[in-house]
Amino acid sequence: MPPVDKLFGIHATALKLREQRMSMLASNIANAATPGYKARDIEFSSALQLAEDGQAPDAAIRYRVPVQASLDGNTVELATEQTAFAENALAYRSSLSFLQGRIGSITRALKGE
Amino acid sequence: MAPNLSIFDISGRAMSAQLVRLNTTASNLANAGTVSGTEAGAYRAIKPVFQTIMGEDGAATVAVNRIDHATTAPVKRHDPAHPLADKDGNVWEAAVDSAAEMIEMIETSRHYQNNVQVLATAKGLISETLRLGQ
Numbered sequence: 001m002p003p004v005d006k007l008f009g010i011h012a013t014a015l016k017l018r019e020q021r022m023s024m025l026a027s028n029i030a031n032a033a034t035p036g037y038k039a040r041d042i043e044f045s046s047a048l049q050l051a052e053d054g055q056a057p058d059a060a061i062r063y064r065v066p067v068q069a070s071l072d073g074n075t076v077e078l079a080t081e082q083t084a085f086a087e088n089a090l091a092y093r094s095s096l097s098f099l100q101g102r103i104g105s106i107t108r109a110l111k112g113e
Numbered sequence: 114m115a116p117n118l119s120i121f122d123i124s125g126r127a128m129s130a131q132l133v134r135l136n137t138t139a140s141n142l143a144n145a146g147t148v149s150g151t152e153a154g155a156y157r158a159i160k161p162v163f164q165t166i167m168g169e170d171g172a173a174t175v176a177v178n179r180i181d182h183a184t185t186a187p188v189k190r191h192d193p194a195h196p197l198a199d200k201d202g203n204v205w206e207a208a209v210d211s212a213a214e215m216i217e218m219i220e221t222s223r224h225y226q227n228n229v230q231v232l233a234t235a236k237g238l239i240s241e242t243l244r245l246g247q
Contacts, residue, residue, distance in 0.1 A: 015242075020170060022238070026120050026231045027173040030127030032224050033134075034163040034175050042171075061171055078227060089234050096241055103246040 008102060011095045013051045017044065018092040020057065025085045028064070028076050035072035039064035041084060044091075118168030124232040126166070126174040131225040133177045134161050138218045145209040148190075150197040155187035156207035158214070183208060 021042045031037040040061055047057035066075040116122075141158045149155040164178035185208045193202030 022235060023118070023120050023123065023170070023172045026123045026235065027118075027168075027171070029227050029231050030123050031163075031165055031173060031175050032227065033131075033220070034165050037165050037173075040171060058171075078223075082227070085231065085234070089238060092238055093241065096238075096245065099245060107246070 007106065008099060010048070010052075011098045011102075014048060014095045015092065015099070017042065017047050017051060017057060018088055018095060021047075021088050022085070022092065024061075025081055025088060028081045029078070029085065031074075032076045032078055032081070033074070035074055037074050037076060039066075039076045039081065115167055115169045118166075118172040118174055120235045121232065122168075123172060123174045124228045124235070126176060127228045128225055128232075130161070130163060130175045130177050131221050131228065133180075134163075135218065135221045135225070137161055137180060138214050138221060141209045141214050142211065142218075144207050145211045145214070147207045148195065148197055148204045149187070149207075150199050150204060152187055152189070152205050155205035156209065157187065158183040158185070158207075158209045185210070 021044065024040055024042055028039040028041075031039075040063055042057055043060045043062050047060035050057050050060055064075055064077075064080070066077055067080070068077075069075065137159045144156040147156050159180050159182055161177045161180050163175050166174045166176050168174065187205040187208045190204050190206055191202055192198055192204050195202075195204045198204050
């Protein structure tokens with residue numbers, strides 16, 4: 001494990017994955033009116049497990065199962081996507097504040113305050 | 114090769130696509146109720162056809178593939194007093210469903226708003242990340 005990973009623990013990886021998931025959810029929202037588009041999402045816990053083993057999260061990408069399929073073959077449901085997006089943004093922010101705390105304590109230790 | 118799409122590309126292009134859709138709706142509504150002396154000359158509603166643009170790492174955005182004319186036929190109306198009427202006294206009204214266009218307009222504006230919201234959230238998170246450690 002490189003020293004910087006030891007410093008930030010799982011949150012550096014988590015932040016990267018959260019960003020990728022945010023892109024994917026943004027893609028779903030962008031394609032909300034495209035006929036035939038199949039919504040996708042990253043299963044976060046599997047993706048994190050894969051990242052821990054040094055693998056790309058491709059194997060953790062899943063197709064969304066719609067609550068009610070629409071006639072044009074589009075499986076984006078805005079309520080679902082918006083909820084997932086909000087949850088993901090909040091998780092991103094919490095990872096960020098963990099990192100912030102870590103950086104703060106290391107800085108204090110370095111300064112000897 | 115799949116392009117590398119940032120979240121700004123994804124939402125930005127989706128906003129452009131929705132804007133094209135809004136423009137077609139505006140054109141259709143503006144031409145609703147126009148009358149022509151021939152069937153071929155009557156206005157037909159235009160509709161954009163959206164297409165997914167796939168990017169790297171599962172990202173995808175949307176683009177307008179083409180703009181099609183609706184297949185609904187113009188309505189023939191017998192009105193001999195109309196200045197545009199042909200020799201049989203018929204005129205053709207534009208093939209525009211105003212109610213459907215209004216619904217389309219509301220849906221478009223909702224999709225546009227959603228993309229703006231995504232962009233605003235992403236921008237906020239990125240700025241927060243930039244301030245990390247300060």
